[in-house]
Amino acid sequence: MTSEELGKERLTEAKPPLEDQSRRLWDLVAGFETGQIFLTAFELGVFNLLKEPKTAKQISEELETHPKATEKLLDVLVSIGTLNRIDGLYLTAPNMAPFLIEGELYFARYLKFGLESREKLLNLKAALKEGPKVEGEKHKHQYDRVSIDWIARGTMLGRLQATLKLVRDLPEFKSARKLIDLGGGHGLFGIGFAQENPHLEVVIFDQPGVAEIASDYIERYGAGERVKAMSGDYTKDDIGSGYDIAFEACSFGGNADQARSFYENVARSLNDGGLFISQTFTIDDDRRSPLRNLIWDLKEQISNDGHMHLKTNSEIFRMLREAGLEGEKVIDMSQDLSMPMRLVVARKRA
Incomplete structure (x- = not known):
């Protein structure tokens, strides 16, 4: 398109040259970020600690973590629906508690495999370069x-x-x-x-x-x-x-x-x-x-x-x-x- 033609084009009516894939790409990145935040909270035992309502300050002191960063992590967990927040108190969401609190009847044991998967995928670049392990760790399922x-x-x-x-x-x-x-x-x-x-x-x-x-x-x-x-x-x-x-x-x-x-x-x-x-x-x-x-x-x-x-x-x-x-x-x-x-x-x- 020439400069003269561009000058006559109304930008509000301009047709995008191709479909924008930015949202899809950001969603892919956000999926990794959300998973990392959730698994870190699970690994730290956040959901166990929030079986009863507590403030962010209380959780930070119990975990010995940075107060402001801990509060922001808890806010993300509220946003994804794993925690509730009422009047500044955080609590493991009641519908998620049976799966996220250790010792509950439906506790999601398989999330521990998620922690293992995280380590595998964080080292994916090296694994692709070096190839599969000669002898991996064999899973031994417990059937008691x-x-x-x-x-x-x-x-x-x-x-x-x-x-x-x-x-x-x-x-x-x-x-x-x-x-x-x-x-x-x-x-x-x-x-x-x-x-x-x-x-x-x-x-x-x-x-x-x-x-x-x-x-x-x-x-x-x-x-x-x-x-x-x-x-x-x-x-x-x-x-x-x-x-x-x-x-x-x-x-x-x-x-x-x-x-x-x-x-x-x-x-x-x-x-x-x-x-x-x-x-x-x-x-x-x-x-x-x-x-x-x-x-x-x-x-x-x-x-x-x-x-x-x-x-x-x-x-x-x-x-x-x-x-x-x-x-x-x-x-x-x-x-x-x-x-x-x-x-x-x-x-x-x-």
Whole structure:
């Protein structure tokens, strides 16, 4: 555009030369900043200290932190909804307290993994330059009664109900007579399936020690007539046979060799035409989403800790096919859950 043409242009009517992406870019930066502030507060124990109302000065003295900076941090936490502030007193928000105060029944233990993730990502540049660790720190999950009860309470916040409804509505479920819940833990999925199908016999299969806890849940729900607990290693031990449905909910996180062994064991246990239903985390074949799973996959790559080996839908279908199971569909549960989980449905070939 010439100087003469620019001189005639009304700036109020000027068409932007391209769409401004500044807000999107600032949102990306702000997401990191907000996460850092929240995790720092969690790490310091701010939410525990604010189980009862206190002033910023009191919190600063207890934490031995800078008074003015502490007050500004608390104000950010109010803005993001994790704290309330009334008449100068700060308090962990009542709707968040069950998740943020240590010792509460629904305390978000997984946020401690968030602290680990923060360290990984703060060192991302070095990890990209140097490559994955040769041998990462292996996660050792604790599955005692306290942990299983905590998992059960979290499952009851919506994941259990949404999963039961989806499986219940599959045509094959109505005619099923025998189902195994692999890595069933507390057993609530298996118990729920038995409640939805009065002709269904269910086996809750998990490692020794956990199966005994499942038996207590079975007794608590009065389901002992048709639901039983069984212990072992489902990747290699005999899990029984004649099942119409094998179900697994986020209990398997092994590598490719372990997955092959697991899927083959599942296939052997199913009747011809039987279903294998796995609730898990997958990545779309175009590797564009879900974002949280892609980030998780990146963290696993750079840390090499073997916590969870994410696969694309097609990669999982290929591994299932090699074990004698034909992948049929992937049901996205993201809208119903806090995490982008899917139900992978496969069928044993006749």
